[in-house]
Amino acid sequence: TLPLEHGAHRIGNRTDADMARWRSQRLGQFIHWGLYAIPGGEWKGKTYNGAAEWIRSWKEMPQQEYDNLYKQFNPVNYQPEEWAQQANDMGAKYMIITTKHHDGFCLWPSKYSKYSVAASPWKKDIIGPMVDAYNKKGIDVYLYFSIIDWNQPDWRAALKTPADSIAYQRFKVFVKNQLTELLQRYPTVKGFWFDGTWDDSWKNDGSFSDELEQYLQRLHPGLIIGSRLRADEKGARHFDSNGRLMGDYEQGWERKLPEKSADVHGNDWEGVMTIPENQWGYNARWAGHIKSSNELIEMLVKSASLGGNFVINFGPKSDGTFRTEEVQRMQEISRWMKINGSAIYGGTDAGFAKQDWGYYIRKSGTDSVYMVVCNVPVSGQLRVKLPAQTTLVNVTSLEKNIISGTPELIGKNEYFIHLDHKNQDAPFVILLQTSKDS
Numbered sequence: 271t272l273p274l275e276h277g278a279h280r281i282g283n284r285t286d287a288d289m290a291r292w293r294s295q296r297l298g299q300f301i302h303w304g305l306y307a308i309p310g311g312e313w314k315g316k317t318y319n320g321a322a323e324w325i326r327s328w329k330e331m332p333q334q335e336y337d338n339l340y341k342q343f344n345p346v347n348y349q350p351e352e353w354a355q356q357a358n359d360m361g362a363k364y365m366i367i368t369t370k371h372h373d374g375f376c377l378w379p380s381k382y383s384k385y386s387v388a389a390s391p392w393k394k395d396i397i398g399p400m401v402d403a404y405n406k407k408g409i410d411v412y413l414y415f416s417i418i419d420w421n422q423p424d425w426r427a428a429l430k431t432p433a434d435s436i437a438y439q440r441f442k443v444f445v446k447n448q449l450t451e452l453l454q455r456y457p458t459v460k461g462f463w464f465d466g467t468w469d470d471s472w473k474n475d476g477s478f479s480d481e482l483e484q485y486l487q488r489l490h491p492g493l494i495i496g497s498r499l500r501a502d503e504k505g506a507r508h509f510d511s512n513g514r515l516m517g518d519y520e521q522g523w524e525r526k527l528p529e530k531s532a533d534v535h536g537n538d539w540e541g542v543m544t545i546p547e548n549q550w551g552y553n554a555r556w557a558g559h560i561k562s563s564n565e566l567i568e569m570l571v572k573s574a575s576l577g578g579n580f581v582i583n584f585g586p587k588s589d590g591t592f593r594t595e596e597v598q599r600m601q602e603i604s605r606w607m608k609i610n611g612s613a614i615y616g617g618t619d620a621g622f623a624k625q626d627w628g629y630y631i632r633k634s635g636t637d638s639v640y641m642v643v644c645n646v647p648v649s650g651q652l653r654v655k656l657p658a659q660t661t662l663v664n665v666t667s668l669e670k671n672i673i674s675g676t677p678e679l680i681g682k683n684e685y686f687i688h689l690d691h692k693n694q695d696a697p698f699v700i701l702l703q704t705s706k707d708s
């Protein structure tokens with residue numbers, strides 16, 4: 271292995287209580303909210319094909335006009351308690367909020383930037399009431415923070431001249447000041463979700479990102495920071511030049527999920543997912559494929575079965591309300607989680623071979639293994655193959671009228687579970703109690 275000063279400083283997952291709490295939560299809510307919700311993907315009658323929160327980068331978007339949108343930010347229907355209530359009903363155990371996206375607009379009245387809610391008609395802090403409302407519901411809060419900041423004159427994507435380096439030095443002080451300010455203002459937050467760390471200026475400064483991460487951990491012990499913050503001294507991101515994960519969990523699963531256990535190498539990881547194909551901020555016109563609640567539930571189940579967290583993204587409108595399709599999905603997921611949440615919370619990779627009918631999830635540290643059935647076989651029966659020296663003690667379903675009769679033993683550690691449940695309109699869950707043969 272290469273001698274790295276700014277590569278991974280820990281081999282293997284964190285074992286402390288803060289990380290165990292994160293690992294048990296499994297379902298999160300991402301919220302992308304900011305000035306981009308005002309145009310909502312449209313500008314002077316034309317629609318922007320990319321993600322709505324990137325509209326400022328659209329060549330036909332006059333950037334000065336975008337930057338002046340702060341004069342219209344006035345979310346008169348913003349009700350953080352309602353946001354927290356619907357997230358709690360959905361079963362989210364943590365929430366990630368964009369404090370500042372790439373456009374640099376701060377949803378808190380930062381001392382270090384004029385480009386914040388303080389300059390808008392709204393004037394007031396958005397983040398504080400949100401953190402309080404979610405924490406009151408027992409939901410942890412993580413702060414999304416974009417390193418890219420199109421509003422800061424000292425931001426550079428690359429350092430081409432000595433003047434660039436001097437400006438970027440000032441920018442790094444600005445970043446450290448804002449992150450310190452966020453931790454001082456919102457001491458109950460559990461971590462940062464960094465983004466916008468792909469440019470050369472950041473990638474080629476592994477020592478700074480390493481020192482910044484250690485500084486933040488000292489300032490706020492237990493802080494959880496994913497692999498997207500850092501680069502090592504050779505510019506490697508997420509995994510250092512020796513292939514070891516940097517940060518506390520793999521944070522690269524954006525709009526995609528691992529397929530099998532081998533894809534995550536036993537690391538903690540988190541997948542973040544949009545409901546449309548690629549819209550994080552509010553877009554008035556959702557085009558293309560819009561994921562159903564069943565699709566999102568299956569992704570959540572798949573993530574838990576592979577030992578990872580799953581975070582569903584929502585993009586509130588500029589007035590502070592949520593679009594109907596998003597409210598519908600929160601309500602449908604809420605109904606499913608109220609019946610089946612025990613299979614998700616504290617769930618992890620069961621170590622069983624994947625089956626066509628769905629996913630196994632082990633309740634961490636126990637012999638309880640949940641079967642989440644997404645595809646009922648035409649035979650109407652489910653094959654269950656247990657590891658060697660394992661006996662099936664009991665089989666129950668989390669809903670009534672799922673299983674018919676008792677499981678049929680068909681060979682060494684292999685059973686058929688016969689189903690009563692024919693018309694499947696959502697995944698259903700069967701709990702296997704197993705025991706190790708003495």
Ligand SMILES: C#C[C@@H]1N[C@@H](C)[C@@H](O)[C@H]1O
Nearest residue numbers: 321323324465524542550
């Ligand atoms: C690209 C990109 C960004 N990363 C996602 C989490 C959104 O914030 C998107 O704008």
